[in-house]
Amino acid sequence: MIHxxxxxxLGIACVISLLDTVSQICFKKxxxxxKVQADSFKNMLLLTWRLLSQLRSWVGMWCGLLGLFLWxxxxxxxxxxxxxxxxxxxxIFIAIxxxxxxxxxxxxxxxxxxxxxxxxxxxxxxDADHQPHSSDNISSAEx
Amino acid sequence: xxxxxxxxxxTQKHYxxxxxxxxxxxxxxxxxxxxxxxxxxxxxxxxxENAEVExxxxxxxxxxxxxxxxxxxxxxxxxFNLELGVSEKAGHWIRQVQKIxxxxxxxxxxxxxxxxxxxxRCGIRGDFLxxxxxxxxxxxxxxxxxxxxxxxxxxxxxxxxxxxxxxxFGLSRALKGLxxxxxxxxxxxxxxxxxxxxxxxxxxxxxxxxKNLQRKMKDVHSLKSPLVVEEYRRIDGYIxxxxxxxxxxxxxxxxxxxxxxxxxxYGYSRELKNAIFFLYFVQNDGQxxxxxxxxxxxxxxxxxxxxxxKYIGLDYELSIEYSxxxxxxxxxxxxxxxxxxxxxxxxxxxxxxxxxxxARDIPLWNFTKVSCPLFxxxxxxxxxxxxxxxxxxxxxxxxxxxxxxxxxxxxxPRFTDFLNISSALNLFxxxxxxxxxxxxxxxxxxxxxxxxAVLSFxxxxxxxxxxxxxxxxxxxxxxxxxxxxxxxxxxxxxxLVVVGIAILAKKPENGKANQMGxxx
Numbered sequence: 001m002i003h004x005x006x007x008x009x010l011g012i013a014c015v016i017s018l019l020d021t022v023s024q025i026c027f028k029k030x031x032x033x034x035k036v037q038a039d040s041f042k043n044m045l046l047l048t049w050r051l052l053s054q055l056r057s058w059v060g061m062w063c064g065l066l067g068l069f070l071w072x073x074x075x076x077x078x079x080x081x082x083x084x085x086x087x088x089x090x091x092i093f094i095a096i097x098x099x100x101x102x103x104x105x106x107x108x109x110x111x112x113x114x115x116x117x118x119x120x121x122x123x124x125x126x127d128a129d130h131q132p133h134s135s136d137n138i139s140s141a142e143x
Numbered sequence: 144x145x146x147x148x149x150x151x152x153x154t155q156k157h158y159x160x161x162x163x164x165x166x167x168x169x170x171x172x173x174x175x176x177x178x179x180x181x182x183x184x185x186x187x188x189x190x191x192e193n194a195e196v197e198x199x200x201x202x203x204x205x206x207x208x209x210x211x212x213x214x215x216x217x218x219x220x221x222x223f224n225l226e227l228g229v230s231e232k233a234g235h236w237i238r239q240v241q242k243i244x245x246x247x248x249x250x251x252x253x254x255x256x257x258x259x260x261x262x263x264r265c266g267i268r269g270d271f272l273x274x275x276x277x278x279x280x281x282x283x284x285x286x287x288x289x290x291x292x293x294x295x296x297x298x299x300x301x302x303x304x305x306x307x308x309x310x311x312f313g314l315s316r317a318l319k320g321l322x323x324x325x326x327x328x329x330x331x332x333x334x335x336x337x338x339x340x341x342x343x344x345x346x347x348x349x350x351x352x353x354k355n356l357q358r359k360m361k362d363v364h365s366l367k368s369p370l371v372v373e374e375y376r377r378i379d380g381y382i383x384x385x386x387x388x389x390x391x392x393x394x395x396x397x398x399x400x401x402x403x404x405x406x407x408x409y410g411y412s413r414e415l416k417n418a419i420f421f422l423y424f425v426q427n428d429g430q431x432x433x434x435x436x437x438x439x440x441x442x443x444x445x446x447x448x449x450x451x452x453k454y455i456g457l458d459y460e461l462s463i464e465y466s467x468x469x470x471x472x473x474x475x476x477x478x479x480x481x482x483x484x485x486x487x488x489x490x491x492x493x494x495x496x497x498x499x500x501x502a503r504d505i506p507l508w509n510f511t512k513v514s515c516p517l518f519x520x521x522x523x524x525x526x527x528x529x530x531x532x533x534x535x536x537x538x539x540x541x542x543x544x545x546x547x548x549x550x551x552x553x554x555x556p557r558f559t560d561f562l563n564i565s566s567a568l569n570l571f572x573x574x575x576x577x578x579x580x581x582x583x584x585x586x587x588x589x590x591x592x593x594x595x596a597v598l599s600f601x602x603x604x605x606x607x608x609x610x611x612x613x614x615x616x617x618x619x620x621x622x623x624x625x626x627x628x629x630x631x632x633x634x635x636x637x638x639l640v641v642v643g644i645a646i647l648a649k650k651p652e653n654g655k656a657n658q659m660g661x662x663x
Contacts, residue, residue, distance in 0.1 A: 038599045068587075102601065120643060121636065
């Protein structure tokens with residue numbers, strides 16, 4: 001059985017974030033293309049239907065699934081709370097991706113808010129006192 | 144009838160409304176031309192308007208057919224302060240916050256209907272009653288205008304009675320498709336007076352209630368200081384005492400709406416022809432002390448004479464000793480019998496007690512429309528719909544990760560099973576039979592529908608950080624359901640996330656994402 005160190009877990013989390021960023025950008029582009037505002041349940045289904053007919057959303061879906069697969073592997077090694085908190089870097093990737101590929105508007109407030117959220121999540125994930133199932137713990141338990 | 148309908152079809156297009164901020168601008172003659180048999184009309188609203196009740200603003204909707212006035216509906220705006228409806232301790236804290244933020248927990252609402260009456264009525268000229276639906280559409284339009292002007296979140300058609308057939312039918316049809324929700328209001332209670340004496344009325348009650356009332360009457364008669372009841376139409380000399388008792392009762396009550404003024408009671412005394420004041424005195428050492436009052440109004444409506452019990456004011460210390468509430472109730476029954484009144488109408492609340500006293504219900508209905516930006520503005524990240532979609536996404540995400548963890552716990556130890564066809568088949572069978580597998584599938588499918596819905600409203604760079612609200616929710620859920628402990632530093636991280644979300648959600652416009660919405 002392969003065991004990951006905390007840094008390796010962080011590395012995988014970065015790859016997952018990258019995959020998810022690609023997935024999100026693809027989805028957002030596809031949603032914009034679909035030109036449906038999901039203001040009713042019927043329109044939600046219509047939007048999903050239109051997304052299914054776009055290549056972009058399929059690329060997004062596969063990237064998302066691959067990310068999910070990696071999540072599955074990492075999740076086996078750490079507790080939900082810890083892993084869920086690791087993706088601080090996710091927000092930065094998404095912000096940069098949205099700025100570069102979706103040409104979304106960014107002002108100072110938006111950057112500050114994004115950085116605060118990322119920082120908050122970074123602090124949560126580096127709260128060393130609360131990494132209950134690091135690989136060492138699992139190894140020692142197995143021994 | 145056909146002729147009337149044809150006539151109406153011709154005239155429908157000419158309906159229009161005007162709003163007046165004062166009843167004097169309409170004029171008594173004009174008002175009475177449409178407000179015919181209704182109980183509380185011109186003088187009642189004039190008294191209320193001139194009473195300078197704090198926080199209440201009146202408006203009168205007049206519907207015209209051409210230049211002809213054909214209908215009037217009273218309306219009012221009121222600030223409902225939540226401080227008044229909570230416990231004394233909570234009220235104290237709310238008042239402290241309100242010193243800095245005066246509008247904290249104060250909600251402005253506009254109402255169409257009577258401010259304080261037995262039931263709401265609109266005056267519609269008899270020959271136009273058949274078209275009440277279109278007239279109420281005009282009232283709804285005027286109410287919306289009033290709501291916008293006042294910046295209120297709630298618009299309510301208040302306390303309409305389903306017994307008023309034509310009006311109620313027109314109202315409920317007119318409001319269809321306008322976003323109003325019909326809810327039952329507090330019913331009014333009445334006692335049909337079909338007995339010849341109070342004794343006969345007492346016989347209609349259950350034996351325990353009857354004995355209880357008889358005992359109270361007996362006790363009052365045996366008290367050293369006798370109770371004296373006096374009936375007045377004008378109470379100018381007693382106004383201070385009456386207002387003092389009103390204030391005592393107001394403070395004693397848990398539910399407050401508007402606080403009446405002395406001027407209001409003066410108005411009833413001087414201008415309202417059908418107001419009756421029952422004053423309750425205790426004779427003590429040759430001195431008369433007022434320990435309670437009961438203000439009633441008498442109406443004739445649809446050939447029916449009704450006594451409406453409007454306000455009661457009690458000196459609580461003495462009123463219990465003298466069972467003043469029950470004594471005044473029996474006094475009113477006695478008055479109704481003596482004056483051939485058909486119905487004694489009680490005010491709202493205290494249902495259980497009133498039912499024991501033989502009261503029947505007058506069902507009242509409210510039609511409410513919420514126009515809060517939180518609910519309405521889909522383009523705002525604070526929109527309830529978008530937020531609920533984000534919450535749903537986060538919940539599904541949480542569900543997905545939890546079940547994925549369970550699934551990997553099942554799969555990883557049996558990874559080598561994939562090398563052998565039969566064991567791989569067994570593994571798949573086990574997989575299909577395990578709940579985490581189906582939760583993963585369900586969560587993924589739900590995500591596929593819900594998340595694009597969020598993206599259809601917001602920019603990705605706004606929606607995604609907003610979804611970080613799960614970093615606040617998940618630790619709470621972990622503490623609650625997984626018994627995990629959260630350290631101080633982690634709470635600090637959570638706080639940063641909350642601040643970030645607050646800044647992001649406060650951003651006034653979220654640009655391009657909603658360009659699509661604008662295009663649509």
